[in-house]
Amino acid sequence: MSTRTVSVWTLVSLIIGSTIGSGIFALPQNIGSVASPGAMLTGWAIAGVGMLSVAFVFQILAVRKPHLDSGVYSYVRAGLGDFIGFTSGWGYWLGSVMAQVGYATLFFSTLGYYVPAFSNRWVLAIAVSAMSWLIFWGLTRGLRQAAVMNVVTTVAKLVPILAFIVLVAFLGFSWDRFTTDFWGDGSIPFGTQLKGIMLYTVWVFIGIEGASVYSKQARERSDVGKATIIGFLSVLGLLVAVSTLSYGVLSQEELAALPDNSMGAVLEAVVGPWGGVLVSIGLCLSVLGAYVSWQMLCAEPIVLMARDGLLPKRLSTTKNAQLLSTIVIQLFVVLFFVSEASYNGMVQLATIMYLLPYIFSSIYLVLIARDNHVHLVVGLIASVYSLWLIYAADPVYVLLGALAVLPGVVPYVWTRRANNEKVFNTFEWFIVAIVVVGAVVAVVGLANGSLVLE
Template sequence: MSNRTVSVWTLVSLIIGSTIGSGIFALPQNIGSVAGPGAMLLGWAIAGVGMLSIAFVFQILAVRKPELDSGVYAYVRAGLGDFIGFTSGMGYWLGSVMAQVGYATLFFNTLGYYFPVFLNRWVLAISVSVLSWVIYWGLTRGLKQAAVMNAVTTIAKLVPILAFVVLVAFLGFSRDTFTADFWGSGMPFTQQLKGIMLYTVWVFIGIEGASVYSKQAARRSDVGKATIIGFLSVLALLVAVSTLSYGVLSQEELAALPDNSMGAVLEAVVGPWGGVLVSVGLCLSVLGAYVSWQMLCAEPIVLMAEDGLLPESMARHNANGSPSRAQLLSTVVIQFFVVVFFLSSASYTAMVQLATIMYLLPYIFSAIYLVLLTAREPGKDLAVGVVASVYSLWLIYAADPVYVLLGALAVLPGTIVYVWNRRRRGERLFNTFEWVVVALVCVGAVVAVAGLADGSLSLD
C-alpha cells in the first residue's frame, strides 16, 4: 500500500480483522464461568471505555511521536527508559508466544470434538509442537501470509459469528432464561466483575494495531474515525455473542461447555450443523491467525536487537529475508510453554489469562508515558492517558495473583539476558526506578517458584 492512500473503511476492516480472533469463539464459556448476565453487561461497559482509551493511547502517540516506529514498546522506551521498554517488549513477545499455544490448543480441541484422538493430552501436545515447527520451517524459507489467506480467514470467522448472532437472536433467545439469574447469585457481584475483566482484554488484543496504519491513512483524522467505528463494531459483536448465549443456556450450563463454546451454543439452537459451521470457521480462523502470529512473534525480538536491547545477532535475516534466529528463539520458547502447559494440565483458559497479563505490560506503560507527555497540557489527550492508566492498573488488581506472579517468573530470564547484554556493551544497567522494578520482578519470581514447589500455585 502506498503512503496516504488507505481509506477510512479499509482502516476499519483492518482493525476488525486484526482484533477478532480465537477469543470470541470461546467467549460464552469463558464469561459464563465467572459472571452472570448483569455483571457481564457492566463488565463490557467498563471494558468498552477502558479498551477504547488504550486504543486511543497508541493512536495519539503515533501522531505525537511519528519517529517512534519500533513497535508498541518504542513509546515505553522513549518515555520510561531502556529497561522498562525492554520489559514491555518482552511482555508483548511472551504474550504472543503463550497465545500461540492457546490458539493451537483451541484448534486441536475443536478437531477433537469430531476426531476424539486429539482429546488425548499427549496427542494434543505433540500436534501443537509439530504444527509450530512446520510453520517455523515455512517461515524460514520465506513463507509470507498471502492476501488470499487473509481474505479466507476473515470470511471464515465473520460468517459463522454473524450466523450465530442472527440465528440465536431469532430462533434461540429466551428472555426468561436470560433473566432467570440475572445477578449471578452464586458469587459476589464484585468477584464476578473482577473475573470477567481479563477475558474482555483478551478478545480485544490487537486493537492497538490501529496506530500501525496511521502513516498510510489518506487523512490523519481518518485513523481516529476508523478506530471508533472498528472498535464499536468489534464491541457490538462481542456483546451480542455474550448476551445471546445467556438467553440460550444458564450460566452453569455455559460454564460447563467445551472451549469452542460458541459452536456448542449454536448447536443447542439449530442442531449439529450449527456446531459444525462454527467449528469450521474457528479452525480456519485460528490456523490463519497461528501462521500470522508466529510470523509476528519474531518482530519484537528483531526490533529490540536492532535497538541494542538484545544481542545484535538476533536481528539477522537469512538468504530468504526471514529473521531466522528470532523465529527460532520464538519457536523454541513456544515448545517450552507447550511442555510447561501440558505437564501442568493447564487449560486454554489459564493460557489466555497468563498471556493477557503479559500483554498488559506495554498497555500500562504506554498509557503512563502518554500521561507524562501531556501532564502540563490539560485536555483530551491527558484524559485518555489517565483513563487508560487507571483501567490497566485495575486489570492487574483484578487478575488472579497466580498469573501476576507467574508473569514475573516468565519475565525474569529475559532480564538476565538484558543484564548480560548491557555489561557486554559497557552500558549502565539500571537507574533508581528500574532497580525498584527489577526488585519487584525478582520478588514475584521467587514467590512464584516457591508456590510452584509447594503446590500452592498452579495453572490447573
C-alpha cells in the same frame, strides 16, 4: 500499499480483522464460568470505555511521536527508559508466544470433538508442537501469508459469527432464561464476578492497538481516529451480542461446562449438529490463519529490541528471532501440558503479559500530555483501567508473569555489559527487585502446590 492511500473503511476492516480472533469463539464459556448476565453487561461497559481509551493511547502517541516506529514498546522506552521499555517489549513477545499455544490448543481441541485422538492431552501436545515447527520450517523457506489467505480467514470467522448472532437471536434466545438469576444466585459477590470477567474482555480486544500502525498510510490523520471508533464499536458490538445471546440459550452453569469452542456448542443447542460444524470450520480456518500470522509477527519485538541494542545483535535477524520464538513456544507447550493448564489459564497468563505495554504506554502519554487536556484524560483513564486489570487478575497469573519476565533480564544485562552501558538506574533496580520477589514467590508456590495454573 502506497503512502497515505488507505481510506477510512479500509482502516476499519484492518482493525476488525486484526482484533477478532480465536477469543470470541470461546467467549460464551469464558464469560459463563465467572459472571452472571448482569455482571457480564457491566463488565463490557467498563471494558468498552477502558479498551477504547487504550486504543486511543496508541493512536495519539502515533501522531505525537511519529519517529517512534519500533512497535508498541518504543513509546515505553522513550518515556520510561531502556529497562522498562525492554520489560514491556519482552512481555508483549511472551504474550504472543503464549497466545500461539492457546490458539493451537483451541484448534486441535475443536478437531478433537470430531477426531477423538486429539482429545488425548499428549496427542494434543505433540500436534501443537508439530504445527509450530512445521510453520517455522515454512517461514524459513519463504512462506508468507498471501492476501487470499487473509480474505479466506476473515470470511471464515465473520460468517459463522454473524450466522450465530442471527440464528440465535431469532430461533434460540429466551428473555426469561436471560433474566433468570440476572445478577447471579448470590453465592459469588458481584465484585468478584466483575473482576473475573475483566481479563477475558482484554483478551478478545488484543490487537486493537494495531490501529496506530496504519496512521502513516491514512489519507487523512483524522481518519485514524474515526476508524478506531468505528472499528472498536463494531468489534464491541459483536462481542456483546455473542455474550448476551448465549445467556438466552443456556444457563450460566451450562455455559461454564461447555468445551473451549463454546460458540459452536451454543449454536448446536439451537439448530442442531450442523451449527456446531459451521462454527468449528470457521474457528479452525480462522485460528490456522492467525497462527501463521502471529508466528511471523511474534518475532518482531525480539528483532526490534535487538536492533535497538537491548538484546544480543544475533537476534536482529528475523530467522533467529523466529527460531527463538518457536523454541519458547515449544517450552510453553511442555510447561502448560505437564501442569495440565486449560485454555483459560493460557489466555489469562498471556493477557497479563500484554498488559505491560498497555500500562507503561498509558503512563507515558500522561507524562507528555500536559499541553492537551483531552490527551491527558485519555491517558489517565487508560492508566487507571490497565492498573485495575492487574488488581482484578488472579494473583497466580501476576506472580507467574513476574516469573516469565525474569529470564529476560539475563540477556538484557549481558547485552548492556557487552556494550559498556550502565545496566540499571535506581528506579530500574526497584523494578528488578519487584520482579525477583514476585518470581521467587511464584517458584515457592509452584513447588509447594499453593499456586496452580488452571
